[in-house]
Amino acid sequence: MKNLAILIPAYNESSTIEKVVNDTKRVIETIPDASVYVYDNNSDDDTAQLAAKAGAIVKHEYVRGKGAVIRRMFREIEAHVYIMIDADDTYPVEAIPEMYHRVVDKKVDMVVGDRLSSTYFQENKRPFHNAGNSIVKFLINHLFDTNIKDILTGYRAFSYRFVKTFPVLSKGFEIETEMSIHAAETNMFVENQVIEYRDRPEGSESKLDTYGDGMRVILKIWNLFRIYHPLAFFGTISGILTIISLITFCLRVFIPYRKTGLVANMPTLVVSMIVLLIAIVSLFSGLILDAIQSQEKMNFEYRLIDAEQRIDE
Template identity: 30%
Template sequence: MSDHDDVCVLLPTMNEAETVARVVADFRDVGFENVLVIDGGSTDDTRSIAREAGARVAEQSGRGKGQAVREAVRDHVDARYVLMADADATYDAADATAMLDPLFDGEADHVIGNRFADMRSGAMTRLNRIGNRIINLAFRGIHRESYRDILSGYRAFTRESFLRLHLTADGFGIETEMAVECVKNRIPVAVVPITYRERPGGSATNLHPIRDGGVIFLELYRKAKTNNPLFYFGGAGTAATAAGLAMGAFVLYRYLAFGISHEVVAVGAVGATILGIQLFVFGVLADMIYSLHREQMARYERALGDEATGRPSERKEPEAVADPGSGDDEAGSTRRGTTEEARN
């Protein structure tokens, strides 16, 4: 049995007829026989070409990459390890061993391939490169971890750790959601440098930078509700307070300069300011509760670990102290007998 027998290569596809055969062949050439193509309803010959190249093919019941990945791992993968890549020939199958090593060595349960380590010319447009950098900085600021390239589609993970993630994104937000859920569930993550190449000619991308970038930013903010509540509520509170102060400044300027009062705008300014302050205070309280929850969960996990390894608890039971007034205490009886003998 080779190291690759318990690995499933997962390739989500959507109209990838130009490249899917090459990608399947590349992974099979480096020793991966279990290649699963999960197709999102391609209108070209993606499915038939993938079968001819030697892959198992399943057609997803819904739409979107996120739904495809969830359905594939849940219903079509039995292997312990999953190696996920795009079927557009931008990733190098030769990097698969480096991606899987942290899983085999027990160093991580989720591995992210860092495309920026070796990005070939033309692999990513300037707009996409800037957008990726901004999203990674936002992720680090919001979720307090640096995975360097959270939008990378080259991933390796254990099936067990994937099933622990609460994933709901249907489209390209799946990579962002996986990264956030790894932080939230404290799943060990390793980042591995990989090669990222330009898409071959004739292969069209399914990514829309503006639309999908907006979805990713919304996903980052939405997930902050349970992972960084101070940012989630504090950000909304800051925006509301700033809007209220701006409206208040406008009302004050118009009144002092022209003697015109804007009662409705003034009421709105007061309401927005109060709402903003309340949201910020709620964010502080929620962050305190979240911190206490994390501490309690850490203690609980340590206690479970001590119980599993058989280590004794660090807490010592207090030594029993004899009660001198206890009539049936052995020590007390001995002392009374000695005293009576002395009197006699």
């Protein structure tokens, strides 16, 4: 098992990959048994060749999407510490030693490279990315009761037990959101590390679709909230439907009945009762799924024990 694995997912990054690999190799010289892995995501240019020329161990993932690449990396590489960094030369490799020592010395499970607390808002030139990062950060920190400073950063360090117990479900750029929520919901030890961010060098293009990927991130948050907090999710739906049902019943059925003694709006009565029934079903669905989720959290603790035993071996 490697001591440190530097993981670099790359797709069409020929203009920067050599520099990132060379800079990374330079800063990890003092860390024993450390290797740099570049996972080429079926690039159309010579990214893989340039990475190999710079001295990286090059592997391939032919299914397009950052989530698919990370799934492959996490399955194949065995290391005590993992550090993931993008291939676009926007992150300072000088932060790698501190990230590494946080995992080794403090037993941190995930170190988040925090761009938003330093230069991101000044350096980033892409429209709506600043607002999108702030919105995603607000939603996750409030819905999942955590304090991660930069949800969408691609610069992170991980412990072995995080990597080997993280179920990669996303195919694309939603993967960072999934990592953050997984850490929050499984009580992983997370620390934020402020890093300097610089915009992409000239000639390097972002693969992120601002609107399409942004919508997928929001949908991922919504879906994971439903999975991890089913009682809150379905209970909220139940409460809204109950209020709608009771207000409709009172205004359209009960008040007119008090005045006339007749049920004048029979269709409204039927619809309001159906809505109330759906609200009850939603509430009990939340209760059942919450019990299942509680059992899953207990099972996850056993999987953590297995991961820690593999480290000792």
